[in-house]
Amino acid sequence: xxxxxxxxxxxxxxxxxxxxxxxxxxxxxxxxxxxxxxxxxxxxxxxxxxxxxxxxxxxxxxxxxxxxxxxxxxxxxxxxxxxxxxxxxxxxxxxxxxxxxxxxxxxxxxxx
Amino acid sequence: xxxxxxxxxxxxxxxxxxxxxxxxxxxxxxxxxxxxxxxxxxxxxxxxxxxxxxxxxxxxxxxxxxxxxxxxxxxxxxxxxxxxxxxxxxxxxxxxxxxxxxxxxxxxxxxxxx
Numbered sequence: 583x584x585x586x587x588x589x590x591x592x593x594x595x596x597x598x599x600x601x602x603x604x605x606x607x608x609x610x611x612x613x614x615x616x617x618x619x620x621x622x623x624x625x626x627x628x629x630x631x632x633x634x635x636x637x638x639x640x641x642x643x644x645x646x647x648x649x650x651x652x653x654x655x656x657x658x659x660x661x662x663x664x665x666x667x668x669x670x671x672x673x674x675x676x677x678x679x680x681x682x683x684x685x686x687x688x689x690x691x692x693x694x
Numbered sequence: 695x696x697x698x699x700x701x702x703x704x705x706x707x708x709x710x711x712x713x714x715x716x717x718x719x720x721x722x723x724x725x726x727x728x729x730x731x732x733x734x735x736x737x738x739x740x741x742x743x744x745x746x747x748x749x750x751x752x753x754x755x756x757x758x759x760x761x762x763x764x765x766x767x768x769x770x771x772x773x774x775x776x777x778x779x780x781x782x783x784x785x786x787x788x789x790x791x792x793x794x795x796x797x798x799x800x801x802x803x804x805x806x807x808x
Binding site (some may be wrong): 614616618620623624625626627628629630631669673675676679680681682683684685686687 | 698725727729736737738739742749750783785787789792793794795796797798799800801802
């Protein structure tokens with residue numbers, strides 16, 4: 583399983599964009615980049631995933647570099663409720679098991 | 695919204711007792727995961743199933759832990775005998791068949807072994 587590297591913590595001002603980086607230099611061609619978050623004492627929540635192209639949904643945008651060795655999760659207008667631990671995970675395709683292994687994540691604090 | 699249901703929500707038990715945690719995956723989901731979370735180790739994958747068959751249980755201590763799916767609507771995780779070091783939050787997650795969409799997690803079972 584490819585490993586990811588994330589900063590342990592970040593701060594963001596409320597209303598500003600939060601840009602969370604992730605390095606996954608050993609990612610292979612059959613692996614997606616997934617982002618989950620975990621708000622204190624809750625189960626992890628799926629945010630977004632991508633293979634090669636940038637992706638956007640109602641929660642966030644995912645920017646993947648052309649060489650696929652790093653990515654950035656963007657929360658366009660962070661609110662206090664976005665304070666959580668954000669996990670970047672490299673996951674194999676469904677038909678190759680789809681195992682999800684969590685690292686330590688980035689603890690994002692959104693401040694008023 | 696469809697949910698993964700875990701019971702019990704909280705469990706306090708004495709060392710040496712058997713503990714059973716249950717998970718009801720989202721209807722139609724065929725992949726089920728069990729995770730354990732502690733402050734020290736973070737989220738650890740214990741085991742996961744697809745179509746009720748175990749795909750990987752290498753993260754599970756085999757001497758005391760067992761995971762099963764008696765049917766497609768129920769996954770169980772048993773610890774026998776329980777030990778204080780098993781105290782953790784145990785999460786179940788499920789995923790839909792044939793897609794690479796994200797998995798849905800339950801709210802967890804907080805286990806305290808005294």
